Amino acid sequence: MSTARDEILQALRNNRPTPENHPLPPVATLGDLDASRERFITSLRILGGDVLEPVEGETLDQAILRRHPDARVICSNVPEAKGTLPVEKVKTPQDAATIDVTVVRAPFGIAEMGSIFLSEAQLPINSFAHLGQHIVVLLSVDELTANMHTAYQERPEFKTASYGVLMSGPSATADIQGVLIRGAQGVRSLSVWFT
Amino acid sequence: MSDKPVNHARAAEHFIEDAPHLQFHDERLWDMRQKRDAQMHILPEWQELREEASRIKEHTLSRLPEYLEQFETNAKKNGIHVHWARDGAEHNRIVGEILKAHNARNLIKSKSMVTEECDMRPYLAKQGVTVTETDLGERIQQLDDQLPSHIVVPAVHKLTADVAKIFAKDYHTDPNIRDPHLLAEAQRQAARPVILHADAGMTGGNFVVAETGTFVVCTNEGNADLSATVPNLHIATIGIERLVPRMADMGVFIRLLSRSALGSPITQYTTHFRGPQKGGEMHVVLVDNGRSARLGMEDFWTSLKCIRCGACMNTCPVYRRSGGLSYGAVYSGPIGAIIDPTFNERKYSTLPYASTLNGSCTNVCPVKINIHEQLYKWRRVLVQHHEMPFVKREIMHMAGKLMGQPRMYRAAIKATEVSLGTMPRFVLYNWLNPWGKHRENPHPVKQTFNDWYRKNRQTTKPAAAPETKK
Numbered sequence: 001m002s003t004a005r006d007e008i009l010q011a012l013r014n015n016r017p018t019p020e021n022h023p024l025p026p027v028a029t030l031g032d033l034d035a036s037r038e039r040f041i042t043s044l045r046i047l048g049g050d051v052l053e054p055v056e057g058e059t060l061d062q063a064i065l066r067r068h069p070d071a072r073v074i075c076s077n078v079p080e081a082k083g084t085l086p087v088e089k090v091k092t093p094q095d096a097a098t099i100d101v102t103v104v105r106a107p108f109g110i111a112e113m114g115s116i117f118l119s120e121a122q123l124p125i126n127s128f129a130h131l132g133q134h135i136v137v138l139l140s141v142d143e144l145t146a147n148m149h150t151a152y153q154e155r156p157e158f159k160t161a162s163y164g165v166l167m168s169g170p171s172a173t174a175d176i177q178g179v180l181i182r183g184a185q186g187v188r189s190l191s192v193w194f195t
Numbered sequence: 196m197s198d199k200p201v202n203h204a205r206a207a208e209h210f211i212e213d214a215p216h217l218q219f220h221d222e223r224l225w226d227m228r229q230k231r232d233a234q235m236h237i238l239p240e241w242q243e244l245r246e247e248a249s250r251i252k253e254h255t256l257s258r259l260p261e262y263l264e265q266f267e268t269n270a271k272k273n274g275i276h277v278h279w280a281r282d283g284a285e286h287n288r289i290v291g292e293i294l295k296a297h298n299a300r301n302l303i304k305s306k307s308m309v310t311e312e313c314d315m316r317p318y319l320a321k322q323g324v325t326v327t328e329t330d331l332g333e334r335i336q337q338l339d340d341q342l343p344s345h346i347v348v349p350a351v352h353k354l355t356a357d358v359a360k361i362f363a364k365d366y367h368t369d370p371n372i373r374d375p376h377l378l379a380e381a382q383r384q385a386a387r388p389v390i391l392h393a394d395a396g397m398t399g400g401n402f403v404v405a406e407t408g409t410f411v412v413c414t415n416e417g418n419a420d421l422s423a424t425v426p427n428l429h430i431a432t433i434g435i436e437r438l439v440p441r442m443a444d445m446g447v448f449i450r451l452l453s454r455s456a457l458g459s460p461i462t463q464y465t466t467h468f469r470g471p472q473k474g475g476e477m478h479v480v481l482v483d484n485g486r487s488a489r490l491g492m493e494d495f496w497t498s499l500k501c502i503r504c505g506a507c508m509n510t511c512p513v514y515r516r517s518g519g520l521s522y523g524a525v526y527s528g529p530i531g532a533i534i535d536p537t538f539n540e541r542k543y544s545t546l547p548y549a550s551t552l553n554g555s556c557t558n559v560c561p562v563k564i565n566i567h568e569q570l571y572k573w574r575r576v577l578v579q580h581h582e583m584p585f586v587k588r589e590i591m592h593m594a595g596k597l598m599g600q601p602r603m604y605r606a607a608i609k610a611t612e613v614s615l616g617t618m619p620r621f622v623l624y625n626w627l628n629p630w631g632k633h634r635e636n637p638h639p640v641k642q643t644f645n646d647w648y649r650k651n652r653q654t655t656k657p658a659a660a661p662e663t664k665k
Contacts, residue, residue, distance in 0.1 A: 003279070004280060004281045004285060004483075005247050005279040007281060008263075008279055008435065008481075008483045008487055009260045009263065009264070010282060010486045011483070011488065011490075011491075012259045012260045012263075012435075012489035012490060013260050014491065014616060015260060015487055015488065015490040015491025015496075016257050016258070016260070016490055016491075017253075017256065017257045017490075017496060018257065019257040019258050021257070022250070022253045022254040022257040022258075022282060023254060023500075024251070024254045024440060025247060025250045025251060025254070026614040027441065027443040028243075028244075028247045028442070028446065028447055030240040030243055030244060030247075030447075031238060031239075031240045031363075031450075042537065043460065046459075047459070047461070047463065048458070048459065048463075062579050073197070074461065093424060093425045093426075093427070093492040094391050094425065097387070097391055099485045104380075110412070112450075112460070113460050115465070116462060119273035120472065120473070121616075125424075125472075125473070125618050126420075126423075126424035126472050127421070127424040127644060129424075130417055130421050130424060130425075131421070131425070147446070147450070148445070148446040148447075148449045148450050148461075149443070149446035149447075149450075151446070152442050152443045152445050152446045153443050153446070158407070158409075158442050158445075158467060159406075159407050159442060161467065162273065162468075162469050162470035162471070162472065163424070163466070163467075163468060163469070163470075163472055164467040164469070165420060165465070165466045165467070166461070166463060166464070166465040166466070166467075167463065167464060168460075168461045168462070168463050168464075168465070169463055170463065171415065171416050171417030171463055171464070172415050172416065172463050173331050173332075173379055173415060173416045174348070174415075174457070175330070175332035175335070175349070175350055175351075175379075175416075176331070176335075176350070176353075176355055176378055176379060177219065177223075177333040177353075177354055177355045177358075177375055178219075178223045178226065178351075179375040179376070181375060181376055181379045184331065184382075184383065184415065184416035184417060184418070185329065185331075185382070185386060185416045185417045185418045185421060186416065186417020186418070186420060186463075186464070187423065
């Protein structure tokens with residue numbers, strides 16, 4: 001008895017258009033190749049994210065509290081911030097649910113979209129990026145790539161990470177009467193701290 | 196499933212009667228179209244991107260068996276379980292078995308048109324599985340027991356008051372809420388505990404990358420990532436046409452998808468799943484459900500290029516003024532009208548007529564599907580297969596006879612002009628004249644073109660007027 005797999009593949013082989021008529025085009029690199037911090041910030045703001053600018057002499061922990069004065073549980077997965085909850089306490093996916101502010105470092109950002117990338121390499125557990133109420137993302141200006149074409153071609157993470165998410169601003173919805181709401185079901189805000 | 200043809204026109208009539216809903220629907224979708232245009236104008240390379248996307252998709256479809264095998268090999272290497280389903284029933288059975296093996300009773304899921312196609316929720320309900328949609332629009336539709344009316348914004352036909360009423364019943368919120376922010380917050384608060392206690396999570400997949408064994412999910416609310424990362428069991432249902440060969444191809448598609456859909460540069464979340472998370476398990480179900488057969492339809496196979504952005508729906512004057520539910524199908528709008536008949540030719544025989552053939556759908560399609568030409572071609576196929584409504588068939592039949600005989604045609608034109616001017620309304624406007632249903636018939640003219648021609652150009656003796664040859 002033939003399996004579903006074999007039947008589907010056979011039907012596709014029988015029915016497909018002539019492959020020779022449809023060659024694969026070379027990989028495209030189109031559009032603006034500006035990878036500047038300014039372009040990244042403009043794009044980030046369009047998607048509802050923002051930059052956390054340090055005030056003179058301020059530490060990252062102080063800046064986070066300035067932005068999120070009501071935060072009680074701050075959990076940092078970077079050495080630059082202490083937070084209030086040691087990251088070792090986050091063991092199961094559900095453990096991240098009590099966090100008010102999550103602090104992580106992104107290996108790179110995309111100037112065209114204001115996107116930051118996170119994978120299991122930057123997270124103690126994948127849900128860490130989503131269950132907290134707010135997220136603060138550290139990003140080096142040297143790790144900006146211009147646009148989606150350059151990102152997919154240059155960044156090895158797309159081929160190595162098991163879980164790789166591009167977050168472009170905070171979660172959002174416009175499902176009720178077209179009203180755009182920032183802070184849907186994932187993080188309510190996303191702030192980038194440049195290093 | 197009933198095979199009775201969907202009465203799109205009557206359902207649309209019903210939709211049009213409600214002026215506030217109609218006006219919002221029309222304006223909201225047109226606003227999405229305009230935002231899409233604004234994005235297009237920012238990018239000088241827009242047409243090049245569309246061309247690239249179209250070529251990559253056509254190439255992939257012509258080598259789909261090879262790319263599917265490549266994906267399967269790589270995905271398995273990364274620890275993903277890959278399943279194949281010929282149709283909806285097989286898909287549902289596979290998902291049911293995976294859940295049973297894990298004793299999973301609570302499933303949270305993000306939006307997936309393929310699971311709608313498979314009618315999965317009722318099947319799993321019978322198995323004792325509670326399925327909770329976590330996308331806001333999809334959840335509204337689930338609670339209201341309706342199909343999504345749009346593939347990107349499922350509840351776009353509803354106003355805030357409608358949502359408030361639905362949430363009041365199920366979430367016990369105030370039915371008089373008129374602030375969408377409060378309703379979105381109610382959804383967040385209601386969904387969180389369900390997500391935290393779910394046994395399994397389910398997503399769809401917008402793209403599948405053969406080269407790496409990855410599937411890519413594009414969403415805005417964060418619910419798909421929550422559904423995939425909080426429970427340890429993740430099942431993804433994906434149509435077999437969603438492949439691209441290389442990771443580098445994703446650049447083209449991500450740049451087009453959300454700009455075409457909502458007019459935003461990118462979805463808030465673009466997630467690449469390449470393997471299960473620590474301690475977790477990941478399954479991909481590849482669903483055919485008519486796609487391999489569609490690949491063999493010479494005039495219609497390119498509809499498989501579709502990336503489900505909904506731009507053709509937003510721009511379509513018929514869709515905007517009839518609402519997605521009037522199509523009576525999982526896929527509505529222009530793209531629905533060309534793929535639904537492949538699922539059930541008789542049931543969806545009316546849908547290719549839900550178009551003015553203005554071509555706007557084709558012009559906005561990011562992967563350059565010739566939608567309006569396929570609408571026209573479907574009409575031809577349906578006539579050949581005798582799937583045509585009675586009145587339309589008889590009118591076409593009569594028109595064909597009439598136009599084939601110039602003498603009769605001219606006599607009929609004259610008689611029509613006379614009757615348009617003299618007949619009472621009830622004779623002119625009835626069920627035999629669907630054209631006159633929502634429109635006034637044209638004003639009668641004093642002189643037909645033929646009369647004018649004979650009077651003014653008699654001397655020139657053209658090759659026309661074939662009846663004089665006799």
